[in-house]
Amino acid sequence: MPPSPPSSRGTLSRALPACLSVAATLALWESYVRLTGISSQMLPAPTQVAWQIWASRGLLWDNTVPTIRATLLGFGFSVSVAFLLSVLLDFLPALRRALFPVFVISQTLPLVAIAPLMVLWFGFDxxxxxxxxxxxxxxxxxxxxVDGYGATEPEIEALLRSMGASHVTRFRLARLPSALPYFFAGLRISITYAVVAAIFAEYAGARAGLGIVILNAKNSFRPDLMLAAVAVSSALTLSLFGATALLQRAMTGWRRAGAAR
Incomplete structure (x- = not known):
């Protein structure tokens, strides 16, 4: 019998600590601004930032759409490349040993240097x-x-091999399903970087986007608008993170069902 879905009360109880910590942080921030009398040009209060989000909702929305588009297209391309490369490296271990150092080096490149070069080479689109x-x-x-493929239970692969299954069949029936939890763990990590990377690319050079709003607000000494754009980008990141969690729940429900038996 499949496990019953989590109740709304259980979901709320799990989310309550995070909501309380965020509320406490905002309350402390608001109290500090009001008690110290610090200038809003230095540190605007959360209520001022919230008001600015509402007052600039048209501007923020018009610039959020390009950021969402760049994030989703870039992340979709990233998922496709990562999956195809992982399959290739799983089938060709020698290639994995040759290319992994290159992939590691690619992650050491500073964004502050790479983003302007990308804009210089490919323009502002x-x-x-x-x-x-x-x-x-x-x-x-x-x-x-790659780690998920390597975590496949040897007994399952040995059974499939004894039945004459090809490498492709073993990959499809054993290695790929075992990699799904690992894949979603990597997906959740990556999605938190995607919005930041898109904004950084806009910051380096773009016609529209949240990065442009942040840059213009900085140059105009508008910390309230800058923080409003940051809040929108954080909300976007949290929404994408939640979407990946829902996708994982939908695609790996068979694991929870099997564990409940």
């Missing part, structure tokens, strides 16, 4: 943003998938 998001996010997923 979506291409540099997609490539930068992919560069930042593909490695955790690649590592997670």
């Amino acid at each position: 979506l291409t540099p943003k997609i490539l930068l998001v992919a560069l930042v996010t593909f490695f955790p997923m690649l590592i997670a998938l």
